[in-house]
Amino acid sequence: MLTINNLHVAIDGKEILRGLNLNVNAGEVHAIMGPNGSGKSTLAQVLAGREGYQITAGSAYYMEQDLLAMTTEQRARDGVFLAFQYPVEIPGVSIALFLKTALNTIRKQRGLPELDAIDFLNLMRNKMQQLDMDESFLSRAVNDGFSGGEKKRNEILQMTVLEPKLLILDETDSGLDIDALKLVADSVNSMRNPNRAIILVTHYQRLLDYIVPDLVHVLLQGRIIKSGGAALARELEKHGYGWVEAESTSRQVA
Amino acid sequence: MSTATKQLDELIGREYQHGFYSPLQTDSVPRGLSEDTIRLISAKKNEPEFMLDWRLKAYQHWLTMAEPRWANLHHPPIDYQDIFYYSAPKSEKDGPHSLTDIDPELLRTYEKLGIPLKEQEVLAGVAVDAVFDSVSVATTFKEKLAELGIIFCPFSEAVHKHPDLIQQYLGTVVPYTDNFYASLNSATFSDGSFCYIPPDVRCPMELSTYFRINAKNTGQFERTLIIADENAYVSYLEGCTAPMRDENQLHAAVVELIALEGARIKYATVQNWYPGDKQGRGGIYNFVTKRGDCRGNNSHISWTQVETGSAITWKYPSVILRGDNAIGEFYSVALTNYFQQADTGTKMIHIGRNTKSTVLSKGISAGHGQNSYRGLIKVLPSAENARNYTQCDSLLLGDKCGAHTFPYIEVKNPSAKVEHEASTSRIGEDQLFYCTQRGISTEDAVSMIVSGFCKAVFQELPMEFAVEAQKLLGVSLEGSTG
Ligand SMILES: Nc1ncnc2c1ncn2[C@@H]1O[C@H](COP(=O)(O)OP(=O)(O)O)[C@@H](O)[C@H]1O
Numbered sequence: 161m162l163t164i165n166n167l168h169v170a171i172d173g174k175e176i177l178r179g180l181n182l183n184v185n186a187g188e189v190h191a192i193m194g195p196n197g198s199g200k201s202t203l204a205q206v207l208a209g210r211e212g213y214q215i216t217a218g219s220a221y222y223m224e225q226d227l228l229a230m231t232t233e234q235r236a237r238d239g240v241f242l243a244f245q246y247p248v249e250i251p252g253v254s255i256a257l258f259l260k261t262a263l264n265t266i267r268k269q270r271g272l273p274e275l276d277a278i279d280f281l282n283l284m285r286n287k288m289q290q291l292d293m294d295e296s297f298l299s300r301a302v303n304d305g306f307s308g309g310e311k312k313r314n315e316i317l318q319m320t321v322l323e324p325k326l327l328i329l330d331e332t333d334s335g336l337d338i339d340a341l342k343l344v345a346d347s348v349n350s351m352r353n354p355n356r357a358i359i360l361v362t363h364y365q366r367l368l369d370y371i372v373p374d375l376v377h378v379l380l381q382g383r384i385i386k387s388g389g390a391a392l393a394r395e396l397e398k399h400g401y402g403w404v405e406a407e408s409t410s411r412q413v414a
Numbered sequence: 415m416s417t418a419t420k421q422l423d424e425l426i427g428r429e430y431q432h433g434f435y436s437p438l439q440t441d442s443v444p445r446g447l448s449e450d451t452i453r454l455i456s457a458k459k460n461e462p463e464f465m466l467d468w469r470l471k472a473y474q475h476w477l478t479m480a481e482p483r484w485a486n487l488h489h490p491p492i493d494y495q496d497i498f499y500y501s502a503p504k505s506e507k508d509g510p511h512s513l514t515d516i517d518p519e520l521l522r523t524y525e526k527l528g529i530p531l532k533e534q535e536v537l538a539g540v541a542v543d544a545v546f547d548s549v550s551v552a553t554t555f556k557e558k559l560a561e562l563g564i565i566f567c568p569f570s571e572a573v574h575k576h577p578d579l580i581q582q583y584l585g586t587v588v589p590y591t592d593n594f595y596a597s598l599n600s601a602t603f604s605d606g607s608f609c610y611i612p613p614d615v616r617c618p619m620e621l622s623t624y625f626r627i628n629a630k631n632t633g634q635f636e637r638t639l640i641i642a643d644e645n646a647y648v649s650y651l652e653g654c655t656a657p658m659r660d661e662n663q664l665h666a667a668v669v670e671l672i673a674l675e676g677a678r679i680k681y682a683t684v685q686n687w688y689p690g691d692k693q694g695r696g697g698i699y700n701f702v703t704k705r706g707d708c709r710g711n712n713s714h715i716s717w718t719q720v721e722t723g724s725a726i727t728w729k730y731p732s733v734i735l736r737g738d739n740a741i742g743e744f745y746s747v748a749l750t751n752y753f754q755q756a757d758t759g760t761k762m763i764h765i766g767r768n769t770k771s772t773v774l775s776k777g778i779s780a781g782h783g784q785n786s787y788r789g790l791i792k793v794l795p796s797a798e799n800a801r802n803y804t805q806c807d808s809l810l811l812g813d814k815c816g817a818h819t820f821p822y823i824e825v826k827n828p829s830a831k832v833e834h835e836a837s838t839s840r841i842g843e844d845q846l847f848y849c850t851q852r853g854i855s856t857e858d859a860v861s862m863i864v865s866g867f868c869k870a871v872f873q874e875l876p877m878e879f880a881v882e883a884q885k886l887l888g889v890s891l892e893g894s895t896g
């Protein structure tokens with residue numbers, strides 16, 4: 161589904177991603193772990209199409225399309241979804257209006273009829289219930305005055321409504337209490353299917369207790385330096401990132 | 415420049431939709447201003463003596479005045495002798511008496527503008543008075559309103575049919591000495607709308623005036639006078655458009671509102687005069703004096719404006735809170751794009767006890783637009799327990815535009831509570847990215863963010879108008895060429 165080859169990305173001339181390779185197949189859940197500043201969010205944002213990054217080398221293919229050549233909205237309409245680490249506030253724009261606009265744009269792209277207000281409301285009620293969110297949420301302005309946890313839940317709500325194919329979750333677990341974390345994990349797990357792929361960006365093992373990944377990658381200084389199964393996350397938890405770092409440098413030396 | 419910013423730039427580089435010119439036969443007085451011009455205008459309208467006298471006094475006073483220089487506006491000097499002060503669509507008879515008398519070309523013009531003048535087509539619940547260049551061409555639903563004792567007619571007609579009301583109220587809120595443009599208007603105004611709501615009558619429909627400048631080099635100087643007698647209620651809408659022209663055209667209107675005891679007037683404007691082109695050529699100079707007088711106790715006046723047009727807007731719809739417990743409100747959205755400049759705001763003058771005012775101003779600047787909020791809150795010694803709340807927000811699109819705030823507060827009574835809040839924000843690339851990441855087009859995202867920013871003001875507009883205003887803002891930013 162997603163193939164990243166030797167990706168180099170810089171911000172203002174400073175290289176952040178330095179030759180990143182990643183292959184994600186439909187049906188898989190990948191966790192990308194790494195300390196703060198290792199380039200996890202940069203990767204997530206570049207995949208989603210954020211401006212302001214210089215892609216100096218490499219390629220990324222998404223479902224046989226040159227992902228990096230697509231506009232942001234085209235990627236979204238084709239099923240790329242990013243749950244933001246820091247969702248931005250849009251004062252005066254209700255979640256209902258925002259999400260209805262997004263959903264109907266995406267449905268149009270998929271050749272589906274637009275949902276009217278009533279169908280939309282029914283859909284929302286259903287999805288919000290799963291996340292234990294009150295209906296009054298719909299009339300609140302997007303992320304405006306939301307607590308950290310509410311913002312994250314709102315991201316997941318949008319994800320379940322828009323039904324994307326490639327789900328990228330950037331630190332969705334941070335700021336969530338344990339109950340909220342479980343709800344979010346349930347929602348994400350309910351979306352797992354053979355046609356979808358999920359990339360979980362996190363620097364804690366905690367989330368992976370609830371969403372068990374097929375593969376875990378360690379990102380350090382803009383490169384994936386180690387990959388492994390779900391067990392790798394527990395090793396990391398035990399030994400810290402320094403352990404992988406030491407291991408990889410010693411391997412390089414050897 | 416990033417794609418998002420580039421798209422934003424394209425979006426805000428929209429075309430003006432109402433820029434067509436209607437080839438109509440016109441009747442105008444010679445270019446320039448003198449006592450003779452004024453006598454000629456007055457004669458064309460067959461005005462009574464008192465009206466001509468008032469105009470001449472205004473003219474004499476105007477000669478002693480200079481243009482105000484304090485606004486944050488820049489324009490080349492205006493040659494007041496190069497303007498036509500009167501232009502009217504020529505009609506066979508003295509003037510249109512009913513819709514069948516109206517030049518079909520003119521009806522088509524209004525149809526193009528989306529303002530149907532044929533009564534059977536008129537939006538349910540809106541009576542329209544259309545002012546084309548200098549004269550009022552059609553007033554709909556007049557008879558129906560007359561049954562309730564409501565007078566809604568062209569100003570020139572009111573001068574003839576209701577001279578007592580005109581003499582009693584004209585110039586009592588905005589005297590002919592008030593300011594340069596108001597004096598000019600008092601001397602030369604050609605028409606406008608007049609409205610009187612008798613005591614205890616609630617006007618059952620929205621009253622609406624539509625202004626259009628068509629003829630070249632013509633100034634439009636209309637005058638509106640609205641009186642709500644004791645415990646009366648009226649909601650009034652005003653809209654305006656003009657053709658695209660390379661030269662600037664002057665619009666200097668005066669609106670006076672009078673609310674007697676217990677009366678309520680809501681006045682809403684959607685101003686969409688031609689803003690000039692992308693290089694800043696042409697466009698309307700909009701120098702307008704609007705003021706309401708809460709003359710009676712418990713009276714209430716609100717101004718709501720959505721200003722998207724004009725090359726220059728100089729406009730401060732104000733309320734004099736004379737009666738005890740009077741309420742004054744000002745809700746404004748002002749958008750400047752291209753090289754548009756707006757210096758707009760309000761004055762709330764608290765005189766009566768327990769008077770309250772609310773000011774909510776939303777300025778949006780795009781392109782090279784410059785947007786200034788200028789507001790005065792004045793509490794006189796007599797205004798025991800006066801309250802004001804002012805909130806003034808600016809939104810910037812792009813990095814070549816500007817937003818400025820000039821709040822003036824004068825409090826002469828220690829019991830007053832005056833609050834002012836201000837904010838400036840930019841449509842960030844992060845907001846646009848958030849929207850486009852959800853599949854929403856940049857175009858829809860911008861208009862959604864801008865509408866969200868204006869929401870609190872749109873809520874004050876009558877329903878049909880809110881939709882119009884939202885569309886207009888959308889169009890203003892979407893580059894739709896219609
Ligand atoms: N907009 C930016 N401008 C300059 N440097 C940035 C910017 N965004 C991120 N960086 C830098 O890039 C590196 C990686 O950041 P990020 O991708 O956010 O890491 P992570 O998500 O793994 O914590 C950090 O050194 C950070 O300081």
Ligand SMILES: [Mg+2]
Nearest residue numbers: 200201245331
């Ligand atoms: Mg991060």
